[in-house]
Amino acid sequence: MTAINDIFIITRRQLLLLTRVPEVLIFSTIQPVMFVLLFRYVFGGSIDTGQPGGYVQLLMPGIFVQTVAFTLAGTASGLAEDMKKGLIDRFRSLPISQSALVVGRTLGDSLLNIVVLAVMGIAGFIVGWRPSSGVGNVALGFLFLLFFGYALSWVGVLVGLSASDARVVQNVSFIVTFPLTFLSNAFAPTTGMPRVLQYFAEWNPVSTMVAACRELFGLENQFGATAGSFPSEHPLVTSLFYMVVIMVIFVPLSLRKYRNYAE
Amino acid sequence: MKSVIAENLVKTYDKGKVRALDGLNLDVEEGTVLSVLGPNGAGKTTVVRILTTLLRPDSGNAQVAGIDVINHPEKVREVIGLSGQYAAVDEILTGYDNLVMFGELYHLGKKQAVARANELLERFSLTEAAKRPIKTYSGGMRRRLDLAASLIVKPKVLFLDEPTTGLDPRGRQEMWGVIQELVKGGVTLLLTTQYLEEADQLADDIAVIDTGKVIARGTSDALKKQVGGERLEVVVEQQHIAKTMEIVSSVSGNKAGLDEGLRLITAPVSTGSVALFEVLKSLDAAGIHALDVGLKRPSLDDVFLALTGHAAEVKEDSKEVKK
Numbered sequence: 001m002t003a004i005n006d007i008f009i010i011t012r013r014q015l016l017l018l019t020r021v022p023e024v025l026i027f028s029t030i031q032p033v034m035f036v037l038l039f040r041y042v043f044g045g046s047i048d049t050g051q052p053g054g055y056v057q058l059l060m061p062g063i064f065v066q067t068v069a070f071t072l073a074g075t076a077s078g079l080a081e082d083m084k085k086g087l088i089d090r091f092r093s094l095p096i097s098q099s100a101l102v103v104g105r106t107l108g109d110s111l112l113n114i115v116v117l118a119v120m121g122i123a124g125f126i127v128g129w130r131p132s133s134g135v136g137n138v139a140l141g142f143l144f145l146l147f148f149g150y151a152l153s154w155v156g157v158l159v160g161l162s163a164s165d166a167r168v169v170q171n172v173s174f175i176v177t178f179p180l181t182f183l184s185n186a187f188a189p190t191t192g193m194p195r196v197l198q199y200f201a202e203w204n205p206v207s208t209m210v211a212a213c214r215e216l217f218g219l220e221n222q223f224g225a226t227a228g229s230f231p232s233e234h235p236l237v238t239s240l241f242y243m244v245v246i247m248v249i250f251v252p253l254s255l256r257k258y259r260n261y262a263e
Numbered sequence: 264m265k266s267v268i269a270e271n272l273v274k275t276y277d278k279g280k281v282r283a284l285d286g287l288n289l290d291v292e293e294g295t296v297l298s299v300l301g302p303n304g305a306g307k308t309t310v311v312r313i314l315t316t317l318l319r320p321d322s323g324n325a326q327v328a329g330i331d332v333i334n335h336p337e338k339v340r341e342v343i344g345l346s347g348q349y350a351a352v353d354e355i356l357t358g359y360d361n362l363v364m365f366g367e368l369y370h371l372g373k374k375q376a377v378a379r380a381n382e383l384l385e386r387f388s389l390t391e392a393a394k395r396p397i398k399t400y401s402g403g404m405r406r407r408l409d410l411a412a413s414l415i416v417k418p419k420v421l422f423l424d425e426p427t428t429g430l431d432p433r434g435r436q437e438m439w440g441v442i443q444e445l446v447k448g449g450v451t452l453l454l455t456t457q458y459l460e461e462a463d464q465l466a467d468d469i470a471v472i473d474t475g476k477v478i479a480r481g482t483s484d485a486l487k488k489q490v491g492g493e494r495l496e497v498v499v500e501q502q503h504i505a506k507t508m509e510i511v512s513s514v515s516g517n518k519a520g521l522d523e524g525l526r527l528i529t530a531p532v533s534t535g536s537v538a539l540f541e542v543l544k545s546l547d548a549a550g551i552h553a554l555d556v557g558l559k560r561p562s563l564d565d566v567f568l569a570l571t572g573h574a575a576e577v578k579e580d581s582k583e584v585k586k
Contacts, residue, residue: 002370005367005370006368009364009367009368013353013356013364016356016360017353017355017356020355020356020396021355085349085351085353085354086347086348086349086351087351087352087353089312089317089345089347089351090345090347090351090352090365090412091368092316092317093315093316093317093340093343093345094340094365094368094369095337095340095341095369095370096340096368
């Protein structure tokens with residue numbers, strides 16, 4: 001029970017940080033909202049989806065997934081920052097559960113995602129996004145998104161604890177996350193890509209997540225790759241599988257890294 | 264009763280290439296202050312990190328307040344306070360927020376954590392700054408807050424790793440005042456420092472460490488006797504170096520050291536201005552004109568010179584090679 005209490009205190013600290021530096025919250029919501037508007041009005045006119053409601057219906061799941069994927073960078077740079085200040089030494093010398101700091105951090109980042117997703121959802125609604133699958137499925141879609149962000153947050157823990165400098169973390173996370181989100185079905189059909197990239201895009205967890213969300217929001221997954229492949233036929237199962245695998249690999253690795261971080 | 268015991272601690276980094284601790288032995292008697300004195304890279308931070316459970320030694324034993332550090336780190340964490348070289352408090356949060364958070368992490372409960380935070384802020388003269396984010400604090404204020412955070416539950420043993428490094432003289436004075444108050448209150452304290460003067464001001468006992476080993480142990484008076492009080496420094500022309508070294512050595516009674524680049528000859532002296540006068544007289548008699556000559560208060564370098572025969576080299580500090 002004290003472990004849960006410790007985690008709660010750490011998570012609360014992070015929320016307190018958000019109230020003290022509201023810019024963080026403001027910019028973490030402005031950026032995705034900006035993406036929504038840019039993609040909606042720059043590409044929306046020229047991409048014919050044949051879908052009722054147009055491009056924005058397909059775009060929103062893509063941008064949701066891209067945004068939660070960047071949780072990796074958020075968690076990583078937050079931890080790297082704490083490390084730089086010697087704060088982690090203090091936490092590690094306290095009589096608290098040794099995983100509290102990292103678990104609390106990942107939960108805090110997920111709470112931030114809830115806020116960001118809500119703001120994006122509202123922005124999307126304003127520019128014409130209308131999920132047609134009913135409240136239950138839409139909620140399930142958001143739950144999927146949060147879980148995906150949470151899983152990637154654990155990758156961020158490892159990146160953040162391994163990096164030598166907080167600025168490096170930003171760059172590394174960006175280099176990992178950006179191609180992953182664009183080599184996918186998030187913004188455009190994968191059918192226009194070279195063959196090799198198509199295969200990558202097909203199995204890319206971002207693609208399966210986007211496809212899963214489209215399904216849950218009541219759309220046909222039109223930007224999907226070659227029909228008939230397992231990930232495009234079963235995006236929900238594949239995504240869930242990916243998330244579990246990421247957690248199974250990165251939770252123990254990250255916790256070990258944290259315990260031995262000084263070595 | 265010994266509050267801290269370290270036996271034969273060995274710690275290497277970089278697959279054995281860097282030997283940060285090389286069979287180090289230490290102990291601190293309950294209710295006393297031990298200062299671990301040494302240059303950068305001597306292993307000071309590594310000792311503190313091992314004793315505070317942040318690092319595991321390659322071999323050796325350590326106990327804090329009777330608890331085995333290696334086998335029961337979680338129990339050790341309940342009885343220690345640590346304040347490191349960098350103020351380990353959250354920059355963005357206020358001083359008050361920080362202390363309440365740490366109080367809650369020590370499982371004090373909200374009410375008690377708040378009471379304790381206010382008490383500590385008052386005691387370290389931070390009440391006025393309590394509601395300001397730490398990033399607006401001066402270096403000295405940060406260190407005081409950091410120290411306050413390490414005292415939230417009265418620790419049985421307190422570890423301060425270079426508590427005044429990087430502070431301006433005023434900040435250092437303030438910090439010394441605060442630590443002296445703690446010492447009066449009877450805390451058991453292990454403190455590391457690069458400054459002899461700091462060890463002198465604060466500690467009952469001093470352990471001088473070099474290349475991961477304790478090379479001398481004693482009260483500051485005893486160590487100073489070994490150093491020989493003050494130090495004589497003479498700068499001469501190149502051709503007079505040999506003769507001058509001879510003169511300085513004979514006046515000092517210790518072999519004089521030489522910095523060839525600066526043509527600076529130094530030796531510890533115990534008779535102060537008398538020794539200075541003697542050296543000048545001898546130089547004059549030898550027809551040597553000194554370019555510069557003076558008496559310096561003993562420094563860590565002198566302790567080192569006296570104890571090890573080599574100057575305190577500046578090496579890469581252990582904390583920088585830890586990754």
